[in-house]
Amino acid sequence: xxxxxxxxxxxxxxxxxxxxxxxxxxxxxxxxxxxxxxxxxxxxxxxxxxxxxxxxxxxxxxxxxxxxxxxxxxxxxxxxxxxxxxxxxxxxxxxxxxxxxxxxxxxxxxxxxxxxxxxxxxxxxxxxxxxxxxxxxxxxxxxxxxxxxxxxxxxxxxxxxxxxxxxxxxxxxxxxxxxxxxxxxxxxxxxxxxxxxxxxxxxxxxxxxxxxxxxxxxxxxxxxxxxxxxxxxxxxxxxxxxxxxxxxxxxxxxxxxxxxxxxxxxxxxxxxxxxxxxxxxxxxxxxxxxxxxxxxxxxxxxxxxxxxxxxxxxxxxxxxxxxxxxxxxxxxxxxxxxxxxxxxxxxxxxxxxxxxxxxxxxxxxxxxxxxxxxxxxxxxxxxxxx
Numbered sequence: 086x087x088x089x090x091x092x093x094x095x096x097x098x099x100x101x102x103x104x105x106x107x108x109x110x111x112x113x114x115x116x117x118x119x120x121x122x123x124x125x126x127x128x129x130x131x132x133x134x135x136x137x138x139x140x141x142x143x144x145x146x147x148x149x150x151x152x153x154x155x156x157x158x159x160x161x162x163x164x165x166x167x168x169x170x171x172x173x174x175x176x177x178x179x180x181x182x183x184x185x186x187x188x189x190x191x192x193x194x195x196x197x198x199x200x201x202x203x204x205x206x207x208x209x210x211x212x213x214x215x216x217x218x219x220x221x222x223x224x225x226x227x228x229x230x231x232x233x234x235x236x237x238x239x240x241x242x243x244x245x246x247x248x249x250x251x252x253x254x255x256x257x258x259x260x261x262x263x264x265x266x267x268x269x270x271x272x273x274x275x276x277x278x279x280x281x282x283x284x285x286x287x288x289x290x291x292x293x294x295x296x297x298x299x300x301x302x303x304x305x306x307x308x309x310x311x312x313x314x315x316x317x318x319x320x321x322x323x324x325x326x327x328x329x330x331x332x333x334x335x336x337x338x339x340x341x342x343x344x345x346x347x348x349x350x351x352x353x354x355x356x357x358x359x360x361x362x363x364x365x366x367x368x369x370x371x372x373x374x375x376x377x378x379x380x381x382x383x384x385x386x387x388x389x390x391x392x393x394x395x396x397x398x399x400x401x402x403x404x405x406x407x408x409x410x411x412x413x414x415x416x417x418x419x420x421x422x423x424x425x426x427x428x429x430x431x432x433x434x435x436x437x438x439x440x441x442x443x444x445x446x447x448x449x450x451x452x453x454x455x456x457x458x459x460x461x462x463x464x465x466x467x468x469x470x471x
Contacts, residue, residue, distance in 0.1 A: 127442070144350060182314075187216075188342070190323075389401055
């Protein structure tokens with residue numbers, strides 16, 4: 086008698102193929118082969134010589150890995166320095182570095198809530214926030230996108246500990262959350278506010294200090310931020326920033342911190358190197374926003390529909406899911422990488438190309454990018470329901 090416990094996987098694979106939702110890995114070479122408008126390297130620091138040198142020096146000095154969890158052998162003087170510099174740069178009392186931005190969101194959401202508490206979560210939040218809400222065992226109210234009134238209604242309906250969570254910049258459409266209004270709602274409802282600033286750090290705020298710094302909310306008593314080191318800082322890892330007592334609480338209770346190996350020294354060193362570049366060259370933040378605005382302006386002037394960018398993400402509407410996939414593939418064939426979002430990855434049924442602006446793009450590259458998107462754009466006659 087045959088035993089085939091994974092036959093169900095074949096059926097699911099056939100369903101994905103029929104729906105056009107198969108994902109594939111495309112290993113890239115060490116040297117760039119395409120004009121990159123798909124990565125999150127907003128400031129162009131991943132290949133910056135100073136950042137690379139800082140990562141290499143850290144690996145030579147501290148070794149290839151952290152060797153253990155942060156509470157055993159995985160904390161080094163390098164991690165402590167990175168936490169001090171991140172907190173000071175972003176305007177918070179303290180910081181805690183984890184192995185990824187995903188782990189940072191899971192840590193904050195699970196450690197700061199729990200049974201009997203409420204999380205009010207924006208409908209457009211990143212998957213890591215969605216998963217953190219699920220793991221927290223708290224009651225979760227998913228509220229309409231970027232709607233402070235909906236947050237207030239959810240928070241006031243709950244009697245007990247509560248937390249509102251939102252991306253600062255939403256990764257699909259590139260629009261920004263109404264942080265001042267959300268902070269006021271949380272103050273009036275005696276709730277905490279958790280903001281994932283993954284797409285704001287390095288792009289928003291004075292010199293790229295982030296969306297909360299830009300809104301003059303950084304360092305507030307009831308405010309916690311999470312961020313990633315893998316976007317504007319060109320490295321890898323994540324962090325939680327907030328009041329010192331919050332960070333102490335996470336050290337003692339956050340499972341994705343306690344039971345995970347510490348961030349590799351090279352990643353910590355690279356992030357420190359990137360922070361040094363950003364401090365010295367704060368104009369990189371404004372340049373990333375300028376590139377995004379230029380892309381948006383040229384594409385919409387040519388007749389495409391796009392979301393006005395609040396940071397460095399430019400979302401361009403596609404007429405259908407199939408058209409979005411073909412459009413991204415045609416861009417790739419023409420020498421440019423772009424992001425592609427379609428259902429069920431996006432819940433609203435609107436398929437998109439996502440272009441990420443980078444501070445190091447030249448005017449010639451911007452012109453090439455716009456020309457490529459326009460030359461490969463699907464005809465409306467090809468559209469099916471998105």
